Structures are given as C-alpha cells and as structure tokens.
Amino acid sequence: MIVPNQSNIQLDAEGRLKHFLTIEGLNRELLTEILDTAESFAGVSERTVKKVPMLRGKIITNLFFETSTRTRTTFELAAKRLSADVLSLNISASSTSKGETLLDTLRNLEAMHCDMFVVRHADSGAAHFIAQHAAPHISVINAGDGRHAHPTQAMLDMFTIRRHKGDFSPLKVAIVGDIQHSRVARSQILALNTLGVAEVRIIGPATLMPVHAEALGVKVFHNLDEGIQDVDVVIMLRLQRERMSGALLPSEHEYYQLYGLTDERLEAAKPDAIVMHPGPINRGVEMDSQVADGPRSVILQQVSYGIAIRMAVMAMAMQRQGGAQ
Template sequence: MQHLIDITSTSVDDLEAILARASDIADDPQRYQHAGRDRVMINLFYEPSTRTRVSFELAAMRLGLRVINVAASDSSVRKGETLQDTFLSLQAMGPDCIAIRHPTNGALGELTSVAEPRLHIVNAGDGSRAHPTQALLDLFTLRRHLPDLENRVVLVAGDLHHSRVTSSDVALMKKLGVGEIRLCAPRELMAGSLVTEGVRVFEDFDAALEGVDAVMMLRIQHERLGAMDAPDGQDYHRHWGLTNKRLALAAPGCIVMHPGPMNRGVEIDSEVADGPRSVIREQVSNGVWVRMAVLSHLLGLRGAD
C-alpha cells in the first residue's frame, strides 16, 4: 500500500490492518513514540482545518516524525502555482509522506501518477468526495462502542450532498459489514450517488431515528452551497435538528457522533452534543490513533517490543 486516497480503492485487508494497528496504538501509544525517527511528513492544506490538520501533526509527532505545515494561502499557490507543480516541488525535497487537503474532487488521484515510489500520499479530504481517515476514525469509534456492528443500525443525517465524510463513511461501513446503513436529509441536500443497494434513505428524520444504534450528524456546508439558498437555521433545526426528544426515538444506548465542526442549535442541540450519549470528543481523540496507524502502515513502521 503506497497511498491512502479513498476507501473504495483500499483493500479490506489494508483497512482492517489499519484499524487493528489503531487499537494497538490506543492501548499503548508509547510503544510507537520513536518508530518514525528521522522521517518527514508535510501537511499541505488548501482549505481551513482544525481537527484534521492538528490531528495529522500530532499523529506524526507521536511517531517521532518531523512535521512541516504548508498552508496554500502562504505558499506559491497565491502566485498561480498549480497543485501538481507544488506537489512536485515538495516531492523533490525528499519527504516521506504528504497529507493533502484540497477543494477539488479527485485532485489527489491525479498526483499518484507522478509520485515517486518512496513517497506516500494521504488524502486529508478532497472536495465533497472523500475523507478516508475520517471514515476510519468513525468506524474505529463505532466498533469500540458497538463491536457487533453486523447487527447494528447506523444513521448519517444532515447535509449529505456536500459532505466528503458521507461517501467515505458509507463506503467503509459497506465494506466492513455494518448491519443497516440509513441516510436522512432534506431532499435538496440528499446525495443521489449514495442511494445504492444496502442503504435505506429517509426524508422523515423522526422515522429515520427509530431504533438506530448510532447517529452521525453533519453540518450544513455553507461554503459549498454555491447558488443554492442556505436553509434557515431555526427552520432547519425544527425539522432536522437532533434534540433529546428526538434521540429518545433511537435504540437505548444509541451513541451520537459528529465529525465537526458543529453548528450548535442547527443540526444538533448542545444538550445532545455534550450529553451522556455523545462520543464526539472521543472521535477527535481516536483521530490521532487512527492517523498514527495510517502513517505507520504506509511507512512500514513498527512499535517497540
């Protein structure tokens, strides 16, 4: 495995190996603290990010890698340099791994054809298409709370059309055998490409919540709406917001997830986000372990005996 570009092109064996490694790291992170000594990772981000960028940086540092952060806004991109030219210039400097976030769907796949064998590319989110490490940390979190996922019902709800998380999550849940996958969104925010065999689609949020074991809420992605009118926040919350009253429709013990950033009072109430069923902060913590696992898997790093 040279690159992690999307879930679809990654084998089940590699996905399971990454998740198993993440579990080992979470149980004893100190074993891996010097595994990547003298290796170098570059974070190349063309879009703003808090959780993903910092999580990649912490993951690399915990492995002992040296980290260089490059924000497109402070680079030669502002002078008109293309993604490929920026990538080739960075590659020529000899890093071991480049984690890239880019607003264009499929942009990273084009780089794999010019990547040298020694260099590994990790997709840190491209367009509205893919976010493989987010999907991996989401499934890692689900398995920690619901180990029998083949018998469970998982709901993803919100702005599905513009979310890069949705497609990766659904692809991974299908590959690794979640019992039932549900999607729910207003009609204008539904992603038609996700309506495939094995996925149940709802327009009624209350009906979608009935009996689910986990619900993942997604924010409205205003930055990607384009010419589409943004939904009114209060009206959206009335019909599509997750409240404690609505959460009561789910199965007992249902966990609440969110990839962030959250818009409190729109897609989720604070009392739910901060409540006893929420594992949102745990997702963030798990993101470090999972990204450590991804980097160590790609780079062939091993923990100390």
C-alpha cells in the first residue's frame, strides 16, 4: 500500500519552479531553462556594475546549519548581484545549541518577512522538511542536505559541461570517488540522466558506493582505468579526510594508487576530455596537481559559473513569487 504522498512540491500549479530541492522530478525542459537563464546572467559578472535590479526589496536568508565557505559565498554573491538583501546565518552556532527546534527557527525568520531560504543541513531531507513547513510565499533553495542532494552544484557542473561540450546526448561521464557519502554525486547523476547523456559511470571501491547503486541509473566500475576509458568528462569527488583511514579505506596512499587521477591515467579518456571537481581538492589524494592545474581542468570555471547558476535559480523561483503578488 502506497500511503498518501505529496506530489512534487518543487513546482507550483503552473509547473513553474517554486523550490529547488533536488533534481529528481524536474524535467529536461526545466533544467535547460535553468542553464539558459544562467547563460544570460554569466555576463553580469564581467560588467563594471555587477548588478541587476531583479530582486530589489527581497530578503534572502542563508540558513547554514553546516559550515561552508564556497557555497555560502557564491549564494551571497548571487543574491547581491540580483540586488536582494542578504542575511547569512550560521545556525549551528546559535539557536539549535540553545535547544530551539528547526521549526521554531523557521517561524522566527518568517516573522522577519524573509522571501527565500537558502538551506544547508547535515540531515538528508532537511530542505524538503523546511519547504513543507515554510509559509506559502517562501521559496526554499537546497544548498546541500546530508547525503541527499546539492542541486545547484550539479547544475553548475551541467553548465560547465554544456559550455565545453555543447550537446549532452553523445557524452560519457565518469564520476570518481566517494559516491556513497556524496550529495553532489547523487544530484549530478540525476541531472546527467535527465539531460540525456549517453552514459553515466561511477568509479570507486565498494565501500564508497551505495548498495544498489545501479538503481541510480549508472554503470558501476571498480577500476579507474577501465572506468574512464573513452569518457568525455571526468568528475573527481572530494574524499573527506575522516574517511581516508579506517574501515572504509585502508590508507590515503592506497586510494591514490588505485583512484588518484594523473596525466598518465587520463590518457585513457577521450583526447578532449575535461576534468572537474566540486572543490576543495585534496591534491595528491584524488588527483595530481598537474591534472588539477592542467589544460583539461575546468575546476576554477566551475566556481565562477556557480554564481550564474545560483542567480538563475533564485531569479526563477522569485519570478513566480513576483507574479503571484
């Protein structure tokens, strides 16, 4: 018996983006619209006046229950370039330590007339929870929840791929590393499949793979050289320090021997393959510095595209809001 379930809460009755919580349930047209909108914002950063007045008078609150530098900064910049007022709260240090529930925190912020929450939380499903409980006029953007999803990161990766490769349909993409604990990988896999790539591969030892990984729509490889054979894109994932020794992996050294990306091993990929990484990189663990700084690396472009993607998602979710008022 499937119990009564909510339909896709990310979209409003007209099918427009209301919240951006996960790639799951969004179709190719909508993802393409996000990429196209980001394309139109990509130029803003290069202008002398790096601002458009789209969200003037709106209040956007960054609710970070987990620390982050890069993601929070790019969300802040994105909001400011849209002329919104931005409030950044590091909640892990404030309310929750005083025993306030997440719902209480939410109600207090609503009382301050926020229009959008950008949420990062250590629990999978946290962004869904907040979207379900926030006042109807508020949009929620997921900036990473547990191991579940990090959809803006996935979309900036798609943006980077599209800029370099154009068409998604012939592409073979390999994601290497700790898939099991990665919300980035989960969102990337969904986005790549929705955008219609030819093949998504994941590469790593079984201890870093989700059980039933095939259900995600990927081909599983345990050997790096086999896995990156003829791929167009190699996405390296960050390996958390605490996972490098213990029961998941024997050592940093052995991991690098087996899965560390070097120029030599990259030879197996297509000659024009690009190398990506969501950052921050562990040089000499996931990849060699020569690869990270080499001609095929697009890692720094990913960071700057992150602002355009986040501007696009915020603008799209708020546009709906503007229309409703």
